[in-house]
Structure formats: C-alpha cells, structure tokens
Amino acid sequence: DAGVIQSPRHEVTEMGQEVTLRCKPISGHDYLFWYRQTMMRGLELLIYFNNNVPIDDSGMPEDRFSAKMPNASFSTLKIQPSEPRDSAVYFCASSLAGNIQYFGAGTRLSVL
Amino acid sequence: GQQVMQIPQYQHVQEGEDFTTYCNSSTTLSNIQWYKQRPGGHPVFLIQLVKSGEVKKQKRLTFQFGEAKKNSSLHITATQTTDVGTYFCAPGGHGGTASKLTFGTGTRLQVTL
Numbered sequence: 764d765a766g767v768i769q770s771p772r773h774e775v776t777e778m779g780q781e782v783t784l785r786c787k788p789i790s791g792h793d794y795l796f797w798y799r800q801t802m803m804r805g806l807e808l809l810i811y812f813n814n815n816v817p818i819d820d821s822g823m824p825e826d827r828f829s830a831k832m833p834n835a836s837f838s839t840l841k842i843q844p845s846e847p848r849d850s851a852v853y854f855c856a857s858s859l860a861g862n863i864q865y866f867g868a869g870t871r872l873s874v875l
Numbered sequence: 876g877q878q879v880m881q882i883p884q885y886q887h888v889q890e891g892e893d894f895t896t897y898c899n900s901s902t903t904l905s906n907i908q909w910y911k912q913r914p915g916g917h918p919v920f921l922i923q924l925v926k927s928g929e930v931k932k933q934k935r936l937t938f939q940f941g942e943a944k945k946n947s948s949l950h951i952t953a954t955q956t957t958d959v960g961t962y963f964c965a966p967g968g969h970g971g972t973a974s975k976l977t978f979g980t981g982t983r984l985q986v987t988l
Contacts (some may be wrong), residue, residue: 867917
C-alpha cells in the first residue's frame with residue numbers, strides 16, 4: 764500500500780486566495796483525520812471523519828475552514844479566504860477502527 | 876481526547892546517553908499511544924499502551940503506563956543519532972480505541988556525537 768497520500772506537498776499562495784488540500788487515505792481505513800502543526804500550537808486536530816461522516820469538527824479554527832469527504836478514498840480541506848496565520852504544515856491521517864493513525868507526508872502551506 | 880503535559884520540551888544529549896520523556900495527565904486515561912516525528916517528517920506510530928502498569932520494549936526503547944493510568948514514559952537507552960526527532964504521547968478515546976487522539980506538546984530530542 765502507498766500509505767496516506769497528500770497533495771500538494773508545498774503550497775505558496777497570497778492572502779485572500781482559496782487553498783484546497785487533498786488527501787487519499789489508506790484503502791480500507793474508516794477514519795480520516797486532518798491536523799495542523801505549527802511551532803506555537805503544536806499538532807492540533809482540526810476535524811475527523813468516520814465512514815465519510817464528519818464526527819468532530821470542534822478543532823476547525825473558524826468558518827474560513829471547511830472539510831469534505833465525498834467518498835472513502837478522498838478528502839479535502841479548504842481554506843477560503845486564506846490568511847498569513849494559516850501558514851502551517853497540514854497533515855492527513857487515516858486509521859482502521861480508530862486505532863493506530865498513519866500520517867501522510869503533509870502539505871506545507873505558506874500564505875504571503 | 877484528554878489533555879496531557881509532556882516534559883521536557885527539549886533535551887540535548889550526547890550519543891550513548893539515556894533519555895526519558897514523560898507524559899502526565901490530571902485524569903485517568905483509557906489508553907495512550909506514542910509517536911515519533913523526524914525533523915521535516917510526519918508522525919509515525921511507535922506503540923500503544925492500554926493496561927495499568929504495562930511495560931513494553933522495542934529494542935532500546937522502553938514504554939511504561941503508570942499504575943493509575945495517569946502518566947506514561949518513554950525511555951531510550953544509549954541514544955543514537957537516529958533517535959533524533961520529536962516524541963509525542965497521545966491519549967486516546969474510550970472504549971479501547973483511540974478514535975480521537977490529543978497529541979501532547981512533544982519532547983524534541985537532539986543527539987550529538
């Protein structure tokens with residue numbers, strides 16, 4: 764298995780632009796998680812899905828952030844409009860039955 | 876998820892020295908996982924502890940879950956440069972699974988020759 768695949772690996776955008784991050788979980792996994800990592804705040808859980816249904820989005824910072832999981836093999840995290848303080852590394856992770864989490868390589872986002 | 880405090884935040888050791896990081900909670904944990912993140916990399920699962928007083932070993936790494944299930948530790952014997960990275964503890968949810976993890980602040984380990 765190729766593991767969790769995230770794209771793009773790096774994204775540089777200007778303030779106000781829309782950003783879409785993509786994630787393909789490991790085939791057969793029923794949980795998918797989106798995290799944000801910064802030096803100041805560490806690794807924060809933004810939202811997670813179980814069987815494509817959002818279960819807990821309490822970590823989503825504000826309405827500018829939205830996440831979808833239209834099917835078992837794809838999820839997106841969208842930021843619209845983006846702001847410089849959104850600059851971070853965004854990780855997607857998946858797990859089977861909510862146990863061990865397997866992380867993707869992450870997307871490094873820079874908002875100028 | 877549960878809130879935890881990890882100490883120390885940073886440790887610098889010489890190769891061959893031992894290293895320990897601690898994870899403390901004010902509430903009882905159902906289980907706890909440990910992850911390692913290499914510089915520029917992503918978190919990678921190391922171990923899960925479930926039982927009170929549980930001790931698990933992986934080569935030079937020893938993981939322990941406290942008797943009261945409120946704390947956990949990771950001890951590395953005779954560190955090597957390959958041990959460099961940030962070690963996170965992550966308490967899981969209830970019911971024996973860890974559907975929602977709350978990652979600790981992590982302990983960054985630097986190892987020099």
